[in-house]
Amino acid sequence: MKGPGKLALHAGLALSFALAATGVLAHSTVKSAGDFYAGVLHPLTALEHVLPFVALGVLAGQRGQPAHRAVLIFALSLGAGACLALWLKPVPGIAMLNIASSIIFGGLIASAWALPILLLNSLAILFGLSHGFANGEAITKEIRAYLFIPGIVAAGAVVAVYAMIAVDYVLRRKPTWLPIAVRVAGSWIAAIGILVLAISGRAILKS
Amino acid sequence: MGAIGRKIRLVFAVAFLFAPALTAAHVGQGDVSGGFLAGVKHPIFGFDHVIAMVAVGIWGAQLGPPAIWVLPVTFPLVMAFGGVLGGLGVPIPGIEIGIAISAIALGCMVAFAVRPPLWVAAVMVGVFAIFHGYAHGAELPDTANAISYAVGFVVATGSLHAFGILLGVANRWRAGARSLQAGGGLIAACGLYFLVSHFVAA
Numbered sequence: 444m445k446g447p448g449k450l451a452l453h454a455g456l457a458l459s460f461a462l463a464a465t466g467v468l469a470h471s472t473v474k475s476a477g478d479f480y481a482g483v484l485h486p487l488t489a490l491e492h493v494l495p496f497v498a499l500g501v502l503a504g505q506r507g508q509p510a511h512r513a514v515l516i517f518a519l520s521l522g523a524g525a526c527l528a529l530w531l532k533p534v535p536g537i538a539m540l541n542i543a544s545s546i547i548f549g550g551l552i553a554s555a556w557a558l559p560i561l562l563l564n565s566l567a568i569l570f571g572l573s574h575g576f577a578n579g580e581a582i583t584k585e586i587r588a589y590l591f592i593p594g595i596v597a598a599g600a601v602v603a604v605y606a607m608i609a610v611d612y613v614l615r616r617k618p619t620w621l622p623i624a625v626r627v628a629g630s631w632i633a634a635i636g637i638l639v640l641a642i643s644g645r646a647i648l649k650s
Numbered sequence: 651m652g653a654i655g656r657k658i659r660l661v662f663a664v665a666f667l668f669a670p671a672l673t674a675a676h677v678g679q680g681d682v683s684g685g686f687l688a689g690v691k692h693p694i695f696g697f698d699h700v701i702a703m704v705a706v707g708i709w710g711a712q713l714g715p716p717a718i719w720v721l722p723v724t725f726p727l728v729m730a731f732g733g734v735l736g737g738l739g740v741p742i743p744g745i746e747i748g749i750a751i752s753a754i755a756l757g758c759m760v761a762f763a764v765r766p767p768l769w770v771a772a773v774m775v776g777v778f779a780i781f782h783g784y785a786h787g788a789e790l791p792d793t794a795n796a797i798s799y800a801v802g803f804v805v806a807t808g809s810l811h812a813f814g815i816l817l818g819v820a821n822r823w824r825a826g827a828r829s830l831q832a833g834g835g836l837i838a839a840c841g842l843y844f845l846v847s848h849f850v851a852a
Contacts, residue, residue: 637730
C-alpha cells in the first residue's frame with residue numbers, strides 16, 4: 444500500500460487510538476466522552492477553522508504524494524497549539540492569522556505552484572499551531588484538556604485527510620478541466636479569506 | 651479496489667464513528683445559514699452584477715483556453731481586493747457608472763466575439779472586478795458571522811461565472827455561437843439601460 448492509502452491507514456490508526464482513549468474513560472462519566480466530542484465539534488462548527496483545514500487538504504492533494512505528510516503534521520501541530528494555549532496568555536490577532544491561512548492556502552492552490560515540501564510543512568506547523576491555539580483558548584476549568592485536545596486533532600485530521608483524498612482522487616481522473624476546477628476552488632477560498640479580513644478589519648477600525 | 655478501496659472503507663468507518671457526535675451537534679454556534687444566504691443573495695439579486703458575471707464566463711468560453719480558466723481564477727481574487735477597498739471606505743468615484751460600463755464593454759466583447767491578447771482581457775476583467783467588488787464591499791453588512799457571508803458571496807459569484815462558461819459550451823455550434831453573440835448584445839443593452847437610468851436618477 445502506497446501514498447494516500449498508507450497515510451490514510453496511519454491517520455485511521457491515530458484516530459482509533461484517540462477514540463480508544465475516550466472509549467476506556469467513557470465508563471466513568473458520560474461527560475468525559477462529551478469533552479472529546481466538544482473538542483471535535485469546536486473547530487468543526489466554525490467555518491474559519493473548517494475552511495483552512497479543507498484548504499490544506501486540497502493543497503496537499505494537489506501537490507502530490509510527497510506533500511501528503513503535511514496533513515498529519517498539521518493535525519499534530521493543532522494539538523501542540525492547543526497545549527500551548529493551556530500555558531500561555533491569549534495572543535491578540537490570532538484570529539486574523541487564522542483567516543490569513545485561508546488566503547495563503549487558497550492562493551497557493553490557485554497558483555498551482557509546486558511549492559517546496561519544506562515550505563508546505565512549515566506552513567502546516569505554523570497554522571496548525573495558530574488554529575490549535577485558538578481552539579485551545581476555549582478550554583475552561585470544567586473541560587478536560589486531555590480529551591478536548593485529541594478531539595481537536597481528530598477533527599483536523601479527518602477534515603484535511605478527507606479533502607486531500609478527494610482531491611487526489613479527482614486529479615487522477617481524465618477530464619482536463621478538473622485540475623482547473625481545483626485551482627478555481629483555491630481562488631474562491633482565498634477570496635473568502637480576503638473578504639473576511641475586510642469585514643473584521645472594518646469592525647476593528649469602527650470600534 | 652486494492653489500496654483505494656481499503657482507503658475508502660477506512661474513511662467510511664471513521665465517518666461512522668463520528669456520526670453520533672454529528673447527530674448530537676445542536677450547538678448552534680453562530681448564524682451560519684443566515685450569513686450564508688445573505689451572502690448568496692447579494693450578487694444574485696443585483697441584476698447589474700449578474701449580467702456582468704455571466705458575460706465574464708461566456709467571454710472566457712469564447713476565448714477558449716487559457717482564458718477560460720484565467721478569468722474565473724483571477725476574478726474572485728481581484729474582486730475580493732475591491733471588496734477590501736469598499737469595506738474600508740476608500741473613496742473611488744463613479745462605481746455605479748463603472749459597473750454599468752463593465753456590462754456594456756463585456757457585452758460588446760461577447761457580441762462581436764472580440765479576441766484580444768490574454769493580458770488585455772485579464773486587465774480589462776480585473777479592472778471591472780475591482781468595481782464590482784468595491785460595490786459589494788461598501789454594502790458588506792456588519793454580520794455576526796462574516797465568514798459564512800463571505801462564503802455565500804464568493805460561491806454565488808463563482809457560480810455565475812460557471813453558468814456563463816456552461817452557456818459558452820454552445821459556442822461549438824454555429825447557431826450556438828450566434829445565440830451567444832446575441833446574448834452579448836442583450837447584456838450590453840442592459841448595461842446601457844443601467845447607465846442611462848443612473849444619470850436620469852442623478
